[in-house]
Amino acid sequence: MHSKDNLIRMLSANVEEQELSQIGPYHVIEKIGEGGMGTVYKCRDRHHRVVAVKTMSLVKDGKEQLKRFLREMQVISLLQHRNIVKIYDSGQDEEILYLAMEYIEGQTLDQYVQGNEVVLKNKLSLMIQVAKALFQVHRKQIIHRDIKPLNIMVEKNGRVVVLDFGIAKNCLANATATKGMIGTLRYMPPEYTMESNAVDEQHDIYSFGVTLYEVFAEKPFAKVEKLRFVCDDFMTKRRLRKIYRKCVAAKEKRYKKISNVIRDLQRTLEQHKQINHKKRNVYLVLLATLVFCVVFATYPHANDGKFYIKKGTKYQEGGQYNLALGQYMKAIEIDPHSSKALQARAFLYVQMHQYEKALRDYDAAIKFDSKTPSLYSKRGQVYLKMRKYNLAKRDFDYAVSLDPNDAESYNEIGTLFALKNKPYLAEKNYNHAIALDPNFTVVYTNRGILRYRQGKNRLAEKDLTQAIRLQPNFAQNYKNRGVLYRTQSRYDLAEKDFTRAIGIKKDDPYGYYNRGLVYNLQHKYELAIKDFTTAITLDKSFAKAYNDRGWTYAQQGEDHLAENDYTQAIRLNPNFAKAYNCRGLLYHSQKKYTLAENDFSKAIVHKPKYVNAYLNRGELYVKQRKFSQAEDDYTKSIKLNPKNDRAYNHRGTLYMMLKRNELAQKDFQKVLEIAPGNFRGYNNMGLICMRQQQYDLAKTYFRKVLTLEPKNYAAHSNLGLIHLRQKQYNLAEKNYNHAIKFHPNKAVLYMNRGVVYYNKKEYQSAERDFSKAILLDPNFFDAYNNRGIVYYWLGKTDLAERDSKRALELRPNYLEAHNNLATIYLHKKNYIAAEKHVMKVILSREQVPSVYLNKARLYFLHKNYVAAIKSYQTILQTSLEPAIIHCELGNIYYYTGKTSKALKHWKKAISFDLPKPLHTYAVRKIAQYDRRQ
Template identity: 25%
Template sequence: MPSSYLHYDIIEKLGEGGMGLVYLAKDTKLNRYVALKFLPRHISNDEIERKRFRQEAQSAAFLNHPNIAQVYAIEEVDDQLFIVLEYIEGKELKELVEEETLTVDEKWELALEIAQGINAAHKKGIVHRDIKSRNIMINESGTAKIMDFGLARMEGADRITKTGTTIGTTAYMAPEQLTGEEIDMRSDIWSYGVVLYELFTKSLPFDGAYEPAIMYAITENDPVPISDHQKEVPERIVHVIERCLEKNRTYRYQTFEEVLNDLISEKTTPVKRPHQTTSKKNAASKDYTGYLVAAVAAAVLLLAFIYISRDTNLNLTGNSIPDKKYLAVLPIENIGEDPDLQVLSVGLAETFSYRLSELEKYEESYWVTPAGEIRKENVRSATQAHKIFGVNLAISSTIQAFGDSTRLILELVDADNIRRLETVQIVVASENLASLEKDGIKAMLAMLDIQINPEINQTINQGDTSDPEAYEYYLRGRAALQMYNSPDSLKQAVELFKKSIALDPEFTLGYSGLGESYWRLYQDTGEVPYVSQAEDALNEALELNENLAQVQMLLGLLKSGTGNYREAEKIFEKALEMDPKHTPALRGLAGVYAEMGDPKKAVETYRKAIDLKPEYWEGHKGLAIHYLSTGDFENAIKEFTMVTRLTPDNSSAYSNLGAAYLYNGENDRAREMFVKSMSLEKNSAAANNLAYLYFTGGKYQQAAEMYEVVLQDYPNRYQYWGNLAVAYEYSGEEKKSEEAYLTAIDRAKDQLEVNPRNAEVLADLGAYYSDVKDTTQSLEFMRRALNVDSENIMVRERAVSTYESLGMREEALKWINASIITTIETQPELQDLIKDPRFRELAEKFKE
């Protein structure tokens, strides 16, 4: 960035967004501070974006109002277009809201000023389209200034928004904005209503853990009542907010003149509310579903940096049958490897675990590790279960078909001292596997010294079916959920549960499994219709038997996941009335409080779960992750430290603690924890984080050693082989580097068998072949990658570095564009290219 443009001296960068880079500058002609807003480099050569940028300036130039940031000028230097704006010293409204220093009267005055500013813009025919608390500055004299008309367009101007995109911030968007309908001034009125709600309650009317949940809530749910957050909001303000947030634009305020009238008047204008304020058609539209999928993909990308294991352990010692029973049901070993029996055994292990966990409310110091957690960590032995989950007892079992019968052998194992306590054998007719579950549960309870009274007997049988075929379909459905590896697995689970309830329409657990499958399909695909299907199935299960806490919890998770937190709260509370020791419901309730902006209540609820099971590994871990998600790294560290004290032999606990230190910027402590984790057990989570720390610290040999560990768990991930090759290369081990590159090539080719037109894999292959000096193959794969998708930024970056490494400077220069200039300038291996005058010429062309 040059130090000056025309008569504007650049002082510092203030920020950036999708439509502009903003710098603080000194106007040397008029001797005043100004803000300069530039088009970002990666879109500066896009004529559509330049047109939008000019349109913003032309629109904003019409506005001259004390509550709108003033546009002073539009300038252009060497094809670089920028706007000169009023520089405002002060705080964002968002920041003031979070500080909670404003009185009710001060909030009302700000509400009035913001409405007056937007009203002035609307009178000029300008719709802002991105009204939010971060776009409103409060200057040092306390006056509101609306910023950034970067998303504005004049009514009647060309609609140049690209097809299939939404502009703005999701939580503040009107329903019509999310569903791709025409936006007008009433869309700004909706966003203003969200800002007012936030100003007076410090919360948002529609919130969620992730973007799809927020979008679903805006289009489908009513806003959380203001009184739930703040009871002191004046009645006329409540009326204004509620009318601004009418989903149907016909019933919303039509102009800001109406808004201002109700803000000022003692008497507000009544409005006849519609009977139905949501549009199912819009909620399930193609555009909306597309946004959901995109948001889910973005969320996945954001999680890619630091690995945090979701599992920790607890170390206890016990005698024959200890008073404290911390249990794991291990996967059932299929003797003879009958493929049909293998699927059923997975479902059977899961139902054993579920049935035994239902009894936690009757027993003191007793808990069961969920089957899904056992499968996730690939735990196969009592020793592993003890180290990872802290159990002191484990049930190991084998299953075998012979003739027309099936035999199940159960063993109760002292996981702490590694000795068998008792063995039971059960044989049933193969067509009646339902009796295998019932007899197996009774045998396990006898081994655990748990007496079967009428209450327990009712619990272990509720929601069941007497139809053996329906039960077998149910077991297969549970297995499909456990063995999930794609949406197809979940769809298979749906079909299996449907078959089970078709055979027995009163099979409660069949409906529960169907609801869970639909919900997980929604989470995986973002397709909205799955939500109502999941809810219907779970409600059917509760209609058949409302006393199943597990089903209540699933429904609570659904309501929470779609942003309907008040309903979720009630459902989780109902589950806890049935089973006060149902810690998953407590953790779900804690999550709801966190989402509703009540961190104090969230922490209290997590603490309650810990108090119920003080030695349960998941309690402290759940609270630690809550702290981590809220940015309270110090308390996250304390809770993860508690997990390590309870589980001194658990590698995952130290890996989690190391990740918390890493987030807190304590790299040395993070490294210690990762090393401790690795000393207990070589594991890919700690190894991958250590590799990152070592490589960025210039310790390439140690980084290579850690990538070697990662590859023990992920031997088919070609990217890890590529990372290892680079680490070897930087540490001077050329032979090992070449071997690793060749292995990366082999694994990448395996990926091409799945999708021969994967441009990024093709480009990686082109780069790897150049690293092993195979020019012919390198050129061929790079040609194929560019033919498939030459606009892909990663493909272009690979092409430039590959052609440069092969001595083909002209070809390297050919593929440079504005979007990859910055990346190229940071690559040490491209320094010769960067010094080339032709590159400098290109850089200047794309330069800010």
């Protein structure tokens, strides 16, 4: 409705300079930059994610700066690429426009190159990333116009991010030519002048070439000259100089497309790597020859089984199981009765999950060495893995009978009881093992894990820390404690433990995977993806790593990559229920409902007790209006987990939609019984009470929500609605003020506050709020209808007619809008149009108050005055608008020549609040006939 300039004028006000602590939904941490293009703050959103928020004042900043800010908002929203700064949100907070973006921790490109010893191949990689970002920009028909090192950030991990699109130009937009030169002079191509400032892709390519020069030469660009830099690879130097010259050449000789620049840079990088690889191979061959000569001269020759056992152990530690197996077989060939050789091969079979073969070897070893407790203990461990608990218990008990001080056997008995879900007996045996051997690391680990599963986190941490003290170079100990810290949301400590585990065992995919999960929870998505990718590189069959990388991609909005990873996880593990569930959520968000339903159903098939899959499918059924199936799924999830407050809340919300209020109320009460701190439960209970007109009880619930969540705008809004219905307009206004403070871009809040102002007869304020609601949501038909009513009361009948018509365009069967237009046309004496809208209301057959009023009007329009009078008098006692009834009754008596009765009703009408046009008409008529009398 308003142009941009009108919007600025409407919202402008005198604001004193002050330090901001909150910008919209973002809490300000610190100011990190300020310039002609706005102020940038480091902030934290409601999910504790750190973001950069760029602001522009509608009051202080000029029109040109504002246009650039709005242009940047528009341009970045069109771009999605890992090397382009991400935009999360934009909006308005009073007199401030804001743009919430990805917070980049790093240095500008020139700072990064000068402050670090960046080798040639890494410089090439940085510039390729910049070029790829430009390719995405140009693909969207946008020219950046200010490519330079200052507008390019580099993170610690080497990721490049292109910033500052404030002067970018959209070549598809019908914009007028920019007056004067825009950009930074030394990065501008020579053809770009005050007279000729048209730009195309070659403009950015020239700026890229200047940036490339400054990165490799490590000095500011002054003029087009030979690129000089230190490099012992002559061919690479020559190719780079050629690329640089072609970037900064005259326009007709310059690269036409950035894709050609990317191609040439990538070829240069590959050829540079090949040259370096060949050099390195020469050095390695010389070194290997020297080492071989030394080793061969001193290498021991085997003459017994011990040699092969030792060699097999080394192969086994390196994961070369087949080679290890060959060595153990040679040892057994030398001495078939060797208990050590048989034990070694049995342990290898366990690692290879060939448990039957392991049992045969342990049986043979026990046959030759029947008095060694550890053999029985180890065979018991195999039975344990095969879930043959009785046989395992028999072996562990026999080991203890041979040696009552055998701590290992007590440890295994503890593990057996833990698996059988008998935590008391498990902990009792772990305690006994520790009493026998206070330095037995594995027992502390097992007891710590048992306590963690029981929720005894403090004791669990104590045990896992003791395991680390006893065995500080064992990676698994750090991973175990890291998992504990992660579940406690102590992410910094968890990250440290997983990083330590990786340092000890660099080729362990689980260390990277677990650290990736921590990064994901901290919203450090790039680091998470990097760790998941490393885990996948180390183990190509790591389905969980694919699934969680897919989830991370989905959080970043990279749906295609997410879908690929979920699908790969399913290929690797066709029974992976969680992967089906995650892919189902992705399809749901993309409105691919059939695919989503299939995936949720497969998740349930592969994991019949998968509560979240039932809940997610239930939500999907609600979207598809399959309410019966949704109810079944929610009920099934409750049966699987009667303590799941989310399931009760979902089912209660469904019942509320279906107006089954008693069932809804029972479910919400169950939510509060399970989780007394669940503010949604209190909010929903309040809504149910509102429906039942139990307003005082509803207020109690909404106030409880505010005790738990003081900034919950919905609770303030609901309280405002109750006060509005109770005609407590000042309290209603206060609640809506709070709601708008916490959610300033919610259109319905302004609409409802506008209704409050209307009832307080503060029509100017009401008009302002309805206009704001329309500005935030141009399709908000209720806001148009209500503003039309306000315009009618203010005597602006043409504006009232326009708004009521717009409400009908948005919702053709909107009875209130038809009723309002009938009132307007009756006032304008356009009886044909009035009858059309009267009939729309009557034929709707809906029992709304306006039906009876419009029936009376229909009698009047058909000159059946007796029936009209009777109808008006019938509804007069119950009408919410008695002034309008009296005014229209006065008109009927006037038309039938009963002037005294007409005067009586007109006078009665002006004793009430009456819309301005009707009030003026009634006063004029009263004056006219009073003079005659």
